[in-house]
Amino acid sequence: MTHTARRMFELLEPICLVTYFADECNQELAALGHRTYWDGYFASRAAPLGRVPAEVVHAAFYSFAEGEAARHIPSAWETIPPEASVAARERGSAASLRRILGAEAAGSPGVARAADLTTKAATSASTAGRFMYAGMRGLPVPEDPVARLWHSATMLREHRADGHIAALLGARIGGTEAHVLSALDMGIHPPESFGRIQHLPKDRLAAVMDGLRERGLVDAEGRFTDAGRATKRRIEALTDELAAPPYEALPPEELDELVAQLEPLTETLVAAGSQ
Template sequence: MTRVARRMFELLEPICLVTFMADECGEELAALGHPNYWDGYFASRAAPLGRVPAEVVHAAFYNFAPGEAARHIPKAWEKIPPEESFAARERGSVASLRRILGDLAESPDVAVAAELTTNAALSASTVGRVMYAGLRTVPMPVEPLNRLWHSATMLREHRGDGHIAALVGARVGGTEAHVLSALAMGVYPAESFGRIHHLPKKRLAAVMDGLRERGVLDAEGRFTETGRALQERIEELTDQLAEEPYEVLTDGELDELVTALEPLAARLRATGSQ
C-alpha cells in the first residue's frame, strides 16, 4: 500500500518546485540584489537558520559538494538580510503559482489544501529536523495560496531532514546520493546528472569507485542488486520518517486534502512547475 507520506510528496512537490523551476523567484531575488541564481538559492533557503556559518548550511543541506555553500554563505547575507531573501523567495514562488494555476489559484481547493497542510506542517516534532525547525520559526502567511506554498515547503524540508537521516544511516554521502537518485530515475551515466555533472572529474571518479568497492555499482556504473536494494531501503525509510505530520489528520481530512490537491498538482505537472 502506498504510504500517506509518499502520496503527499507526489501532490505537494509540484507546488514546491516552482521555487526552483519557474522564473519569478529568481527575478525577485535578483531584484533584491543577488547577482546569480546560487547566491539567491543559498541565501533564501538557508535564511530561516539565521546567520549561521557556511559549515552549518553545508551540513543542513547535505547534498552539495564540499566548498559549494562557502562560495555563497555568508557573502550572500552581507548586504541583504536573510529575512528579506526569504520574503523574496515567497513572493516569487507565490507569483509563479498564481500564474500557472490561473483560475485555480482562487478556487476553494486552495483554501482547503492550505488549511489541512498547515495543520499537518505545524504538528510534527522538530527534534533532529534542522531545516524544518528553521521554517517553524517563520510566521505562517495569512493568504491561502501563500500559506499553501509555505506549509508545503515546511513538509518538504521535514521530509528532506528525514531523507538525510536515512542517508547518514546508510553511509551514503551527498554526492553518492545524487548518483543513486540519477540511476533510480534512469539517468545514465550517473555522472551526467545535472546536480553533479559540473564537479571535477577526479572527484566524480572517486565517488563512483567508492560505490563500486561497496558493491553498490557494477563495472559499468549501473546498480547491482545490492545497490538497488540499498536505494529502495533509503526511499522506504524516508517515507516512514515523513509520516508523522499527517498523523494529525483524520482519514476523512486526508481524503479531502488529496481531492483538493489533485487538480492543483495536475496543472503544475503539466507545465513542469514552470
C-alpha cells in the same frame, strides 16, 4: 501511514518546485541583487537557519559537493539580509502558483481549504533532529491562502528532506554518493554529470565512484547493480516512514479531503512542469 506520506509527497512536490523551475522566484531574488540563480537558491533556502556559516549549510543541505555552499554563503548575505531573501522566495513562489493555476482556481475555496489542512499537518510534527524543518517552523505562516499553501508544502518538503538525510546516514551513504544514486535513479548517466557535484575535482569524483563500486552499489560502467537498487529502495521506504508523522494530525476524513483538493491543483502544475 507510509503510503500516505508517499502520496502526499507526490501531491505537494509540484507546489514546491515552482520555487526552482518557474521564473517569478528567480526574478524576485535577482531584483534583490543576487547575482546568480545559485546565490539566490542558497541564500533563500538557508536563510531560515539564520546567519550560519557555510559549513552548517553544507551539513543541512547534505548532497551538494564539498565547497559548493562556500561559493555562495555567506557572500550572498553580505548586502542582502536573509529575511529579505526569505520574503522574496515566498512572493515569487506564490506568484508562480497564481499564474499557473489561474486566478479562478487560485482564489477558490478549495485552495484555501487545502492550505488550511496542509498547514495543520505541517505545524504538527516534532522538530527534534529536523534542522531545516525547524528553521521553516520558525517563520510566520502567511495569511494569503496561496502563499500559505506554498509555505506549508515547503515545510513538509524540508521535514521529509531532514528524514531522508537520516535514512542516508543510516545506510552509510554520504552526500556526494546520495547525489550519484539519485542521478542513477532518474536514469542519468554518467551520474557524475548531474547537478552541482560536477564542480568537484575529477580525482574526487573518481574516488566516490570507486567507493560505490567497492560496496557493490554500482557496476564497472557506473550503473546500478541489483544491490544498489535495493539500497535505494530501502532508503526511500525509510524516508516515507520518517515523513509520516505530520499527517497523523489529520483524521482520515481530512486526509481524504486534502487529497481531493490537491489532486486537480497538482495535475495543473505537473502539466505545466511547475514552470
